[in-house]
Amino acid sequence: EAGVAQSPRYKIIEKRQSVAFWCNPISGHATLYWYQQILGQGPKLLIQFQNNGVVDDSQLPKDRFSAERLKGVDSTLKIQPAKLEDSAVYLCASSPTSVNTEAFFGQGTRLTVV
């Protein structure tokens, strides 16, 4: 079974530039999550989708971050404009449509803002 795919694996940008990350969840998984993991910390949930609808985006900095999940499959996370403090690993995860089930994570995209 194919896992969660993310791209790119690494990205270096200058502050104030924009960047986008892509995620392809496991086939058939209705729930998709984006996390931000700063070095030395646990992952922080940014946004959760159920199919193509947003379930929770309470911790998404909406002035600069946006995410979409068109057609309830792939998802993109965008940052515009980037700040130095956005340097982190951005993880995508998916899970089947039910509560309290395990989430499957991708390898993440390491973003460095200089």
Add this chain to the structure above:
Amino acid sequence: LAKTTQPISMDSYEGQEVNITCSHNNIATNDYITWYQQFPSQGPRFIIQGYKTKVTNEVASLFIPADRKSSTLSLPRVSLSDTAVYYCLVGDTHTGGFKTIFGAGTRLFVKA
């Protein structure tokens, strides 16, 4: 949302049993307890999940007392490859999905 408290780090030797305890005093009735493992440069990986008493799989055991205010992840006979960060999560049942809140985790270092 229930918060979790874990030790920041633990050391062990190969072949030993490791027990990592997590406190979650405000756990709700519908919450499950889930543990994840994370290696450097990889996303977290599911280890085990439980609601009460004891759960065992091929990798670990999870012990949950009757009051469910804590849980213990038990790793039997650890090896060097078990060196990783272990996260304890308490699942909050939201409409439409499982909301996972990660704490800082426990860094386990296994020595030869």
